[in-house]
Amino acid sequence: MKLFVCQACQNVLYFENRVCARCGHQLAFMPERQVLSAIEPATDGFGFRTLADSKEGRFFCANAEHDACNWLLEPGEAGGFCRACRHNGTIPNLSDPAQLAGWRELEVAKHRLFYSLIRWKLPLKTRLEDPQHGLIFNFLADGPDSHQRVLTGHDNGLITIALAEADDTERERRRLEMGEPYRTLLGHFRHEVGHYFWDVLVRDAGQLDACRAVFGDDSQDYGAALQRHYDQGPPADWQQNFVSAYATMHPWEDFAETWAHYLHIVDTLEMASEFGMEVNPPADRIGGLTARVTFDPYAIRDFEVIVTAWLPFTFAMNSVARAMGARDLYPFILTPPVIGKLGFVHELVQDAGKGRIEEKLGDRTKEKTKEAVRMG
Template identity: 80%
Template sequence: MKLFVCQACKNILYFENRSCGRCGHQLAFMPERQILSAIEPAEQGVRTLADDETGRFFCANAEHDACNWLLKAGETAGFCRACRHNGTIPNLSDPAQLAGWRELEVAKHRLFYSLIRWKLPLKTRIEDPEHGLIFNFLADDPSGQQKVMTGHDNGLITIALAEADEIERERRRLEMGEPYRTLLGHFRHEVGHYFWDVLVRDAGKLEQCRAVFGDDTQDYGEALKRHYDAGAPADWQDNFVSAYATTHPWEDFAETWAHYLHIVDTLEMASEFGIEIDPPADQIGGLSARVTFDPYEVSDFDAIVNAWLPFTFAMNSVARAMGARDLYPFILTPPVIAKLGFIHELVRRSAHAKSATADKSATAEKTAPVQQETAGAA
């Protein structure tokens, strides 16, 4: 993730900022330029100080303070590049559900920052009715009889609204013995399933993927039952990035995909802050790192790994100094690094493919939006 600068007063800005803390200018994200711009009212829409253009309009979800992205130039209504992938949202007349949805949108927009930077293929359900990417944000049945499960099904990603509750999310993390559980982690994992479909299955990469992640034709239901009955193998850390990754090759791919996004986004943030790891106590070398490349653009995956490992040691040590859990409580063994390298090559090839930059269907963009609010939810 980048740092941004207010065009009105030169103050440092962060991706989630809605207004500049120094001059008070309202801020809007321009997805086509990957830039956060100070804005001012205009006769039509707003004027973006980043390019001194007028006539830009906010995503419809700005009305609910759930999005500050701008529509494509020339559009006056509808949803932005991130929110046009929304299907069902919670009942916004319920303050608790509205607050939870806003938290989900923060994580979703950070996800889309990465996907757009890589120019990954992103089709909506309107553009691809069978497999377009769509998110349903669902609240549990108020009667308590049925709980929503987060998951992916042929492009449809369901995110349980309950995950936006920090107490509930921590309860589930402890119950499942997970070292890490966040909203952003859920989004990155579930979209990994979607991109397995798009970049592996539909792109003729099945055999190459199976050579790295294993045979995905094994029964998924049985594999899931086996995992929850017996748990992960004792030596799982030798070959997998997480215990859950041992469940099935699909889950291994999704977990590895999520970690690849964690790593790249964190390294970009470290680079933006100019963070350099160079401990004086390191007498034999190996703990020094400086990000002198763009993690989203670099072709050599070794550069990412060689920078990431020292940063991991430093971040975890700082977290421990605060009495907190390790920020990145995972071990990257050579087999895991090989899997991350496979993901890196998939993303890199897609980013340079002409088909990856399509996502411009004028008809779909002018069609009525998919997003709909849950009817009558309590």
């Protein structure tokens, strides 16, 4: 994630800022430019002028009405939803203040997710564009009956997020109940969208064999694997080959967990770069804990550069957290097999951003068309 600067007064801004605390300008995110811009009413009174490019006639996403989004629509659009919110399906009951507040928290995490997806230029289709597999989010509240508990999950492009996860106390209760070292709203979004991109970038792009060579055979029965995981738990030596205990359950979950961690790593390193952070402890006599993030982790092709920066950086972050009496900020171990899996995800993302995945998808479409012609 980047830091931003107010075009009116040069104040440093954060992604979620709605108003500049220094000059009072209203702020809006321009997804097509990945810029947070100060805005002013347009001279003709129709929409807003963005100070980032002095263009007029820009409008907010419809969800700005609920203080759930500060993204602008595409240039030339005067109504509807932004690039992130057009993927929404069911939202909570906004007449309920508690559900409205929870939904706003979910939207903060979702917009951070879309910042990354848009930066990489990953293929994103709405349910309107692809009725069978377009990406769509349903934010659902538990029913009044305690047995009507919503479960977060993914099903063929449909991602369900339990509104209860927006409650810090409930999320912590579930984290402890499931023995997890880490559980956040953003982590949920990144994990579940990993399932969606397994479909798009692996299954539909002809990468199944390559993925299975790294993550294992995904054709094994998912239901049986799930039951086995909850009955027996992870293997005793799971940390040697998996980023989390849940990743051991099935290759699909291993991929989704690895995908989520890849997004954690890249976005965190970008923020470290924005702050000019450097890790160079005088006590490190052999150089293994020295790192300086002087590259764009979203664009760099060599994944080894990312890992080389990440490992010392997380050691420093965890040490600072412990000094505050808090849990490790990144309580995970990246072994060589796990790094290899992260590298696989890195290549998928980089290929997709450069259009290579679209080429593969196009070739597969042509093959299916030829096959249909032969069969017809």
